[in-house]
Amino acid sequence: MFIRTESFAQYIRLYPVVTVLLAINIAIHLATMLPFVGKPILFSGAGANYLIAEGEWWRLVTPMFLHWGLMHLLFNMFSLFIFGPELERFAGKLRFLTIYTLSGLFGNIATFFLKDPMTISVGASGAIFGLFGAFGALVYYTKNAFPQLRQIMMPIIIISLIMTFLQPNINIVAHITGFIVGFLIGLSYFHPKRIVSWRKKKIHRVK
Template sequence: MISASVGYQCPECVKGGSGTGHAPTANRPRTLAGGSVAADPRLVTKVILALNVALFIAVRARGDALLDDLLLFGRARTELFGPVEGVAEGQWYRLFSSMFLHQEIWHILMNMLGLWFLGPPLEAALGRLRFVGLYLLSGLGGGALTYLIAAPEQPSLGASGAIFGLFGATAVLMRRLRYDMRPILVLLGINLVFTFTWSNIAWEAHVGGLVAGALLAYAMVHAPRERRQLVQYAAFGGMLLVIVVMCVIRTAQLT
């Protein structure tokens, strides 16, 4: 069923409204957040999953050399007598590349399971473009908070920040649709317990991604219909600005 201005319509009814076999612009089906309805609501999720798996295979093939080039850390030497590297040295791409980077098999399995479980429903509810923005900014938000708080030489990698962003967005979406929130809250609670009790977990990435994802999702699904795009653009732009400001502040501290 497709959301209409009043109630819901079946796809055939919407297509039949134009007489040409295509829905008129006014009746074109939209997602809850105002995005276009896609034939395959899992396409972006599949692409992101494939990128993570491909980079994981590349890491297994090339070893530490590729990890040193792509993982997130503030400022350190990757070799004993090598140059000082890191985000503070201008390598801001590490905030992005580390989101798709995994070293251990259990790490990528857990994250990709979360992506496959949470991704398709959100992609269908938000639309592809908004889902991509949510995923990337959640991951960048987690990376920026890690960069801001963690020790400069502490390495961080993985899609966990983005996955926690999907957790936050799912909770917001379920509340908006008035679904039973207990399953997602229990699952989120279990993951937060692991976050703060297991060693070698960058809790900053999890918390940063969770907050970013929840805030962006709230802006997308609660924006007034008449000003929806403006509110959504402002939310994404504001989140990106916060991420940049955190990175600028930390870079000034380290340099």
């Protein structure tokens, strides 16, 4: 299910939203590595709570596309690369993008309100945990129909949540908020009645 066997061209064609998100994050990180301009790019978009309080509201969005280092980027993008396609395929492009962006956004908003004013944070982790939350909702609704999904995702979700509290320098607030937001949106999107409605619309379009 989560083993990627597509060619590069197939991956881009089948999962355009995931591909664009990967490309944006990687391109911006490469830009932050450039001499002279790299650090200004990073710090002009980082989620600095004291600057958000002064009116720099874009910092509630831009941290989703910035990372402190290569390993930080690789962990988040690897998760997006592996788990994103199945959710995009199942939910659809717009719904997937909604889950991703709202989870990341509310993770940053929660960080602003709940953490120290001097907190500075970056990373797509809140959005990534939103994907995990959405999968949690999907498992909740399909636990009997798709036991394989439950067997794969539940250990990943549990381990990811546990590691959030064990690893140093982790924005716990963003992770947990992103997960909750993704789960709640997933409960709405993946409700059995709504799934039936999607299928009827698809059948109608085919006819």
